[in-house]
Amino acid sequence: MRCGVRLFHLLLILVFAACGTPVYAQVTADPALFEGFRAADLRLATAGYRLSTANAALCDRLEPGHGIQVHTLDQYAPALRPAVAAHFRFAGALAVEGVVSGSPAERAGVRPDDTIVRFGDIGVAPQADGPASTDRLVAFWSAVAALSPTAPIRVDLLRAGVPLTVTIQPIPACRTRYELAITAALEASANGDMVRISSGYYDSFHGDLPVAAIAHELAHNILRHRERLKAVGAEFGLLSGFGRNMGFFRQVELQADTLAVHLLARAGYPADLASRFRQHPVAKARSGMFQSPSHPHWRDRLRVALAEEARIAANGPGAPFVAERDLPLTGDWRPLVPKP
Structure with a gap:
């Protein structure tokens, strides 16, 4: 690798x-x-x-x-x-x-x-x-x-x-290379070819918890999210959380959250790793008033993790959204959040 x-x-x-x-x-x-x-x-x-x-x-x-x-x-x-x-x-x-x-x-x-x-x-x-x-x-x-x-x-x-x-x-x-950036900041990204994560994740999250963030970024690459965002004209950076951009970015974030739980299961990581990551105090704190609207609230992301973990426990890991990776994004993110 x-x-x-x-x-x-x-x-x-x-x-x-x-x-x-x-x-x-x-x-x-x-x-x-x-x-x-x-x-x-x-x-x-x-x-x-x-x-x-x-x-x-x-x-x-x-x-x-x-x-x-x-x-x-x-x-x-x-x-x-x-x-x-x-x-x-x-x-x-x-x-x-x-x-x-x-x-x-x-x-x-x-x-x-x-x-x-x-x-x-x-x-x-x-x-x-x-x-x-x-x-x-x-x-x-x-x-x-x-x-x-x-x-x-x-x-x-x-x-x-x-x-x-x-x-x-x-x-x-x-096909993904993995890059470590030495910085206390919590940074994670995927560009289609690479997953980049900062050492701050290892400082802030114990044990295997950082792997949940790595799996999320790998899911972006598997689902070709960056090129699909570009294909629909989504604007990156500060504008990603506004207007039609917000819907596209929340859609890909929730899709990656969902698939990541299955990636972790296929790799033999603990069944509750994703939900424990979402419930960690640091993860919660990042989903506050300073978070970009392009990313869902941590409670929505936790619901996704818990729902997928239950689905895997009943039926084994699947491949959600993989068959759709050639289709245009719609920006319709709300149906991706399980109801409380």
């Missing part, structure tokens, strides 16, 4: 500059900091891999599910690259940050800190100087997503300077 573009190099610069401490010296002196970010990324990558592979049957856009979490030297600020290269043992521009437990990559023998020389027919260009950029990472994942979701992938690696070749037998996965 894809998990990638991080902003923590920017956070480090801001934090240590504010403290009057040289960035390079502080980073090299604190390897635990890098390991903390590795763990945070792997947590998201694991949830994304689990959701995307378990729900592949619902997705018409697939990629090879392999379980490698990749990072590049390019994405780090130039001042941090020597420390990053030393800590993560980069021997090139692209390396394995982590491996999802039980994934095809783990079974093939891929390990954290392996440097990727070639992935299938995808080569890796030498490292170049320049400002921090995610261009290489995004291009790499786009090329990987275009590979067959089931064909074996030969991967050439360097491990401690020694060449190594492994063959990964991927499994089909929904």
Whole structure:
């Protein structure tokens, strides 16, 4: 599964500059900091891999599910690259940050800190100087997503300077990459190709509760909500909560809430995860006077979660709205909220 573009190099610069401490010296002196970010990324990558592979049957856009979490030297600020290269043992521009437990990559023998020389027919260009950029990472994942979701992938690696070749037998996965943003703010979004969630979710919600938000965003991608909103001329941003826009956005939010409960069930998460997430004090507080009218009230969203959990308990998980993902949005959101 894809998990990638991080902003923590920017956070480090801001934090240590504010403290009057040289960035390079502080980073090299604190390897635990890098390991903390590795763990945070792997947590998201694991949830994304689990959701995307378990729900592949619902997705018409697939990629090879392999379980490698990749990072590049390019994405780090130039001042941090020597420390990053030393800590993560980069021997090139692209390396394995982590491996999802039980994934095809783990079974093939891929390990954290392996440097990727070639992935299938995808080569890796030498490292170049320049400002921090995610261009290489995004291009790499786009090329990987275009590979067959089931064909074996030969991967050439360097491990401690020694060449190594492994063959990964991927499994089909929904075509979505997962991005972690290091910020205390609660931010989650989906653009059709990517699910982005902030580390603030992991700070505010315990255990598996953040996975409910991840599943909601994946549901948006599965149902092609962003492109369907554009197709009906819905306006994003501040105008999303007004006029006809509000109906379209509430419709897609409630559809994603509904499908997300089924995605969680298919992936083997606790049956009440979605409803516990909606009842969490932080989730309730976000549905107050400062919330955009484009999003339903938390009570409506809780009713959806409880109704779908009861439906799944009686009949097993389904695929609500998947058969309608090629149809235009109507903006008729009220029938999607179960009556009290």
